[in-house]
Amino acid sequence: NAGVMQNPRHLVRRRGQEARLRCSPMKGHSHVYWYRQLPEEGLKFMVYLQKENIIDESGMPKERFSAEFPKEGPSILRIQQVVRGDSAAYFCASSSGTGYTEAFFGQGTRLTVV
Amino acid sequence: KNQVEQSPQSLIILEGKNCTLQCNYTVSPFSNLRWYKQDTGRGPVSLTIMTFSENTKSNGRYTATLDADTKQSSLHITASQLSDSASYICVVYTGTASKLTFGTGTRLQVTL
Numbered sequence: 001n002a003g004v005m006q007n008p009r010h011l012v013r014r015r016g017q018e019a020r021l022r023c024s025p026m027k028g029h030s031h032v033y034w035y036r037q038l039p040e041e042g043l044k045f046m047v048y049l050q051k052e053n054i055i056d057e058s059g060m061p062k063e064r065f066s067a068e069f070p071k072e073g074p075s076i077l078r079i080q081q082v083v084r085g086d087s088a089a090y091f092c093a094s095s096s097g098t099g100y101t102e103a104f105f106g107q108g109t110r111l112t113v114v
Numbered sequence: 115k116n117q118v119e120q121s122p123q124s125l126i127i128l129e130g131k132n133c134t135l136q137c138n139y140t141v142s143p144f145s146n147l148r149w150y151k152q153d154t155g156r157g158p159v160s161l162t163i164m165t166f167s168e169n170t171k172s173n174g175r176y177t178a179t180l181d182a183d184t185k186q187s188s189l190h191i192t193a194s195q196l197s198d199s200a201s202y203i204c205v206v207y208t209g210t211a212s213k214l215t216f217g218t219g220t221r222l223q224v225t226l
Contacts, residue, residue: 004157033214042203042218043158091157093214103214105150105157 004029004094005074006106013082013113021077021109025094032075033093033103034067043091049075082113117141118217120204126223131194135220137187137204148205149178149189152219158203161189194224 005024013019025032030051035043045059049069060067064082069075079086089110095103118139127133139147146165150158162171162178164187170179175198177190191198201219208215 035216043216045214045216093157102160102163105159107157108155 004092004104004106006090006092006109008109009107011109011111013111015083015113016081019079019082019086019111019113021079021090021092021111022074023077023092023094023106024074025092026096026104029094029096029104031095031097032069033095034075034077035091035093037089037091037108039088046077046090079111082111084113087111087113118204118206118215120202120217120220122220123218124221124223126225127194129194129196129224129226132190132192133194133222135189135191135202135204135222137189137217139185139187139204139206139215139217141206141208141215143208144182144185145207147178147180147187148207148214149176149187150203150205152201152203154200161202191222194222196224196226198222199224 004026007022032049034046036046037043047060047067048056052071064080066078089108091105091108093103093105095101121136146163148163149161151161152158161176162173164171164180166182175192180187201221203219204217205214
């Protein structure tokens with residue numbers, strides 16, 4: 001049973017380009033969370049999705065950032081027109097439900113904007 | 115504002131020694147509290163999950179305690195090993211918000 005898979009592990013983008021980060025949850029998990037970790041800082045919540053629905057996007061920047069979790073395929077975090085401040089590690093976690101259920105994290109995607 | 119604060123920010127100990135990490139939270143409503151270990155360059159890995167009614171929980175050399183009245187938790191590591199060097203993150207789950215609130219972590223370094 002593969003864990004949470006994120007790809008790519010490392011992504012380099014020039015300012016103004018688009019970045020697409022993918023997250024495949026664990027088999028049977030329908031809840032996905034995205035977190036951003038800036039250097040030397042803790043993880044910050046961005047968005048919580050269930051299949052085809054955004055449940056809570058209170059941590060998402062208002063512009064340039066979007067997320068989806070389609071019926072089929074991985075969850076995608078999309079950053080348009082990237083800026084240097086977007087450089088960070090982006091982690092995805094999945095769970096089979098809410099509450100006491102365990103959330104498993106992927107290895108993260110390290111985005112570098114040059 | 116929901117917050118999770120951890121102390122110390124960083125800690126260096128000798129291999130074989132014990133240590134205790136602290137976590138204070140103001141998150142409400144409270145559903146459960148989790149301790150995660152994050153190795154450099156890796157995703158967090160869960161160590162323990164504790165609900166309101168649980169005071170202590172062990173996972174090998176890791177023992178977590180929870181005082182829901184004072185909103186404090188601790189993670190005690192016994193007989194530390196070099197492989198314990200990592201960031202330890204306290205995370206509180208709020209049932210209504212359906213998301214995890216992370217502390218900034220304690221960076222532990224175990225040396226010879």
